[in-house]
Amino acid sequence: MIRAAALSRRLTTWISAALLACSLPCAHAGSPQDIEGASKVSAEDVFRLFESTPGLVIVDSRLADGPSSGRAQGYIEGSVSLPDIHTDCPALARVIPKKDTPALFYCNGVKCGRSAKAIILAQQCGYRKLYWFRGGFEEWREKGYPYVKH
């Protein structure tokens, strides 16, 4: 009986470890559906937000260096490039003037986790009016909205 209980316990541990090992890369591969404390918006919402919210800062969280980087494919005119890997409180403070300045984050799209990561960092840095354009550049281009490309 003792041996069986021990086996059962060990099995439970293995299964938990396996599930955890699976869940980590899965979370990396895409973005969550929602981020608490941030408003999720569509491409059309981006226009309305832009018109109704003076001072809105649009942050492009994609990498910006090199011809094959995300931003090199084109970007929403007026957006600021702040790759997630460089995002921290001081960097954010350089592009977003105040903690209550509305800020919208996007990256390539639903498969890209960079904007989500950046928003979570911004929340940790104390920014309160955060918008998340989850569909990102893919949705933008698909819907035929203009973008800037160099």
Add this chain to the structure above:
Amino acid sequence: MRTPALSLRSIFGLIVGFMGVLALAQAWVSGEVHRSHAYANQRQAMERLIHLKAEDLLADLAHRAGDLAASLQSGTAFQQAFQARDTMALARIMDDQFHDYYVTTGMLKLKELAVYGPEFAPVARRRDTRAPDTGDACVPLLQRARARSGPDRMKLLSGLCEHARQPYFAVIHPIGGLRLKGYVVVVTDPVHNLAEMERMLGMPVAIRTVAGATLYRSQGWSADPASAGTIAAQHVLDGIDGRPLVSVAAVENVQALMGYLPRVRFMVMAAGAAVTLAAVGLVLWVLRRTTLQPLRVLTDRLQQIGTNRALLGQPLHVGGSSEIRALARSFNDMNDELGELYGTLETMAFTDPLTGLPNRNRLQERLYAQLRPSREGSSPFAVLLMDIDRFKFVNETLGHSVGDLLLKAVATRLQGALRGETPAGPGVAGREADLIVRLGGDEFAVLLPTVADSAAATGVARRLGQAMETPFAVGGHQLRVGASIGIVLHPQHGTSVNDLMRRADVAMYKAKQTRAGHVVYDAGFDANSLRRLTLERDLREAIGGGQLVLHYQPKIDLRSGRVCGTEALVRWRHPELGTVPPDEFIPLAEQTGQIRALTAWVLDRAVQDCTGFRKRGHDIGVAVNLSAVNLHDGDLCEEVKQVLARWQFDPAALVLELTESAVMADPERTIEVLEQLRAHGVGLSIDDFGTGHSSLAYVKRLPVTEIKVDRSFVRDVASDTGDAAIIRAVVELARHRALDVVAEGVEDAQTYARLQSLGCGMAQGYFIACPMPAESCVDWLDASDRRMPSCSTA
């Protein structure tokens, strides 16, 4: 008109062949349908492909044009010039675009660039100076862009449009990013890009306006795209306003496919033919195994049975289908029944039912087989034909049942005798090949296939005759019968069945006639036998046909010299043979059973004539001779009574004469019959007295009224004292019993006188009168009346 009957095999072959042809036709038709379907599918697939590729190419073009527009407006110089509405500067900047990377590399054929304000107020416009004016080609596109509102106004808008029968592709791109400031319109030539399809599809391509003007045509484009071996497909691209503008067509070379299809068709047909042949073969094989072969066995057996009856009843084992097995079972059952039936019929046809001996058919069959020409040489054999003496007598007196029993007993005894047995017990080795048959009636025949000479045949005949000598104990009677056997030998006495049997018959009659027991045929018999056969044949007709006549011989009373009676004597006047003596035809009548009719006729006619005599005043009687056979005729008394009544004749005037030998054949019976006759008052006479070894004891008991002394005693009575003593003794005997004595055969006066002196009562003979016809007799009687007085009745 009759349709010729086909064999089952041919019918099945035709049906399966017909189905095979149908299957081939179906394969061919479905092949054709399949081919046209294949072409139609191929064409549809090509149309769809052209459609998708055209959309891809135009989307790609829109993308490049959009990139161009984005690139144009992102420049600071453009933004400043646009902000300031500096038309000159904008024109300069836009002119630069005609030398842009896309344009110079041919990825984009730029025709026009235009810049508009946010409400589509024209700001600047530049076009490819080498190309025709695009005019207001894309007004509908602009109108649609202007009609939009909200975020939609920021979207890229592209589409085909037309000016001066030339297609263009325009893209409207917003200026200002999220904050709309105006639009850049890029107009390109789409033909160049659509022609890319040639490379992508690997097919010759033609691009034309809907009106038919060719915009582009590949080098490999054939003059007649619908010619054999190709499939042409096209897709029409609509303009932004929904009107068809440009058709894109491609031609696929399907020579390989078309070459392949007939091959497939040929293979399908060949496979169909092979399957049909295999099916025909299989069906025929199965049919042969299950039906045709067993049926053949059955029909063969039927034909064999036709020639070989031995196969009847022999079961046949047949395989095949259940129906055929059932048929074979029925066949066997029927065959069994037929076999039994045939056996029964054969037995019936070749067996005499009464004696169980083979019959006449069997004898004939054996004789024909014996005489068959295929046999080696002409092997000699003998045939014995046998007739039972006095059989008819037995049959008529004791009845047919006794006759039948006698025949059976005779058959058994003959068989035994033939096997060498004696009536006392079994004898030595039998003769297997000998055949004894009953021909019918009392006739038997024996075939001795190995007997070659008359001595051996006679030996067998003697043995058979001896076997018949022992009396037969039948139905409580001890019957003594004899046999008359005729013998013929092959080939001496004939070479045909008919000749042999006829001559055996002749020999048999000869034996009967001569009481010889058995006689070997001799060519000399034939003449006699022919006369006998003729008489036998004609006798019946003679009795009823007026050929018989009665002659009368008067009887004289020796004491008074008066006529006291006549004896009726029958004569036959045969139309061809003349007068036939009674000695010849009376025995014939007795043997053939016609004696009864003959006697009845004589009786009737004699009484009738005598009635005539008596009516003329001659008070005389008439005597009629009876046969021994008549005594056994149960109807004799009745017949006599009827005749007497018919002519109202005095019974005492009728005398019935019976020979002594007839009396002695069966004295008890004779006495019985005579007593009945006597009871009717009829006179009775013993004829030929003295020849029949009669016992005087019987004579004493006989209820007769008259004795007729045989002529052999009368003839020499005048000179022979012995005869005279006999006559005297008879007269004495008669006197004691009050009988009349009549002497027959009185031929002279001495005899007449001697008889008178001996005390004999009456005489009859040529001396007195010859037998004469009734008419002459009347004359004679009339004359005699004058000579002497009539005799007194006894």
